[in-house]
Amino acid sequence: MFNILVVDDEPLICKGLSNLLASSGLDIGNIYTAGSGFEALDCIRMEEVDLLVTDIQMGAMSGIELMQHAKLAKPWVQTIVISAHETFQYAQMAVRLGAKDYLIKPLNSEQFLDSVRNVLLKMDRPSPELAGFIAGLGESFRLEEPLPAYSELLNRLLTDPAAALGSEEDMRKLDELRLQGPYFAVLKIKLPLPGADSSTKYSPRDRGLLRYGALNIAKELLDQEWSSTAFYSPGEEITVIIQWDEKSYEEAGGGQVSRLDVLGRSLHFNIHKFLHLNAVIGISQILKGLSFMEVLNRQASQAILWNKEHNDHYVFYYGDFNWSSYTTEPSAEELHTRSNLIVQKAKEFIDENYAQKGLTIHEVAKKNHVSPNYLSYLFKKNTGHNLWEYVIKLRMEESREMILHTDLRRYEIAERVGYESPEHFSKIFKKYYGISPSELKK
Known part of the structure; x- marks a missing residue:
């Protein structure tokens, strides 16, 4: 069963869509509603949400911003966007962020339910190519080498860009691939395919099939949003070269690394979901020019090595590890000290700012110069609870003290601990303590 979150700052629309979904006959478990982006984000963090249906214009946080934050929290959540305006720019941004549909108000009931039905049906089904692979694991399945005319060139570009860029023939092939950038990043996927000396054995054919399946998953995810x-x-890895032209790089602002992080987590999630393998993903920084391909390739490979230190984590961004601080490869003790320092600074920032409206994990991570994904992992590993649970804990404890020891009204308390609406505050408070603020006051 699927859980759906409907977000609109018009309560009647939220109620109408919820009723429509509840009577649709679709395989729906829970239907949640939220009146703002901030309320929706709390719901996504605290509940299991499969599909987000959001208005695009909602005041303090737009639907586009909500999609960005939702993807950082849970990259696998799918989205349908609804809007009162048939604006190409909004639609383009929504599609770029992976929206499955863009519907115009006033909504046609059948059209809306068809859109939801299509998204839910595809949610547990792989692409046609991958479905063919899964159905054809027998000897009859024909395994084709992807990009056979270009793979050798692309791997040479990663290890010796000067040679590749110095050849007219190679440059012609690169032009055919439209590998023009000028901004590039490299992402590497390492599958856990142990050799014959391992207790888990894969035949050469099995290894080839699993790598083929992982490549198809990567292509399906990449084709939605990326150039x-x-x-x-070599080494049975899959490499992805991602590029931006000047315009798309500027439009993305400073969010490219967060988007790469989301892509890495989506890749890991889907490879595990369909192939039952814990792939390790290494992500490079972003540099300008094909001549830096060797550097980007080395960064992505080096990022993967951190899985040895953090073997319960699978997506690593090279920039998270502050390599310039070490003259030699850091010891386990140095790594442990740095991890503790990151968590300590994050806690200090949250302690001072937990009552700030619109506080996000992205903001906390930015203050620590690490990705939200890595900060969330370290915080949970070091403290035993996730970062947003810590924010809610501080907010709830402070609000409880105010309810018991002051005469402040509910809306004043909600305001002081960072919530937009007293209703949303009450909902969180009751979920946390099991009773409402008014019941506690009595």
């Missing part, structure tokens, strides 16, 4: 090229690399 990219995916191919096999």
Whole structure:
């Protein structure tokens, strides 16, 4: 069963869509509603949400911003956007962030339910190519080498860009691939395919099939939002070169690394979901120019090595590890000290700012110069609870003290601990303590 979150700052629309979904006959478990982006984000963090249906214009946080934050929290959540305006720019931004549909108000009931039905049906089904692979695991399945004419060139570009860029023939092929940038990042996917000396054995054919399946998953995810090229690399790795032209790089502002992080987590999630493998993903920084391909390739490979230190974590961004601080490879003790320092600084920032309206994990991570994904992992590993649970804990404890020891009204308390609406505050408070603020006051 699927859980759906409906977000609109018009209560009647929320209620109408919820009733429509409840009587649709679709395989729906829970239907949640929220009147703002901030309320919706709390719901996504605290509940299991599969599909987000959101208005695009909602005041303090737009539907586009909500999609960005939702993807950081849970990259696998799918989205349908609804809008009162048929604006190409909004639609383009929504599609770029992976929206499955863009519907115009006033909504046609059948059209809306068809859109929801299509998204839910595809949620547990792989792409046609991958479905063919899964159905054809027998000897009859024909395994084709992807980009056979280009894989050798692309791998040479990653290890010796000067040679590749110095050849007219190679440059012609690169032009055919439209590998023009000028901004690039490299992402590597390492599958856990142990050799014959391991207790888990894979035949050469099995290994080839699993790598083929992982490549198809990568291509399906990449084709939705990215200008990219995916191919096999030595060591049974899959490499993805991602590029931005000047315009798309500027439009993305400073959010490219967060989007790469979301992509990495989506890749890990879907490879595990369909192939039952815990793939390790290494992500490079973003640099300008094909001549830096060797550097980007080395960064992505180096990021993957951190899985040895954090073997319960699977997505690593090279920039999270502050390599310039070490003259030699850091010891386990140095790594532990740095991890503790990151968590300590994050806690200090939250302690001072937990009552700030609109506080996000992204903001806390930015203050620590690490990705939200890595900060969330370290925080949970070091403290035993996730970062947003800590924010809610501080807010709830402070609000409880105010309810018991002051005469402040509910809306004043909600305001002081960072909530937009007293209703939303009451909902969170009751979920946390099991009783409402008014019941506690009595």
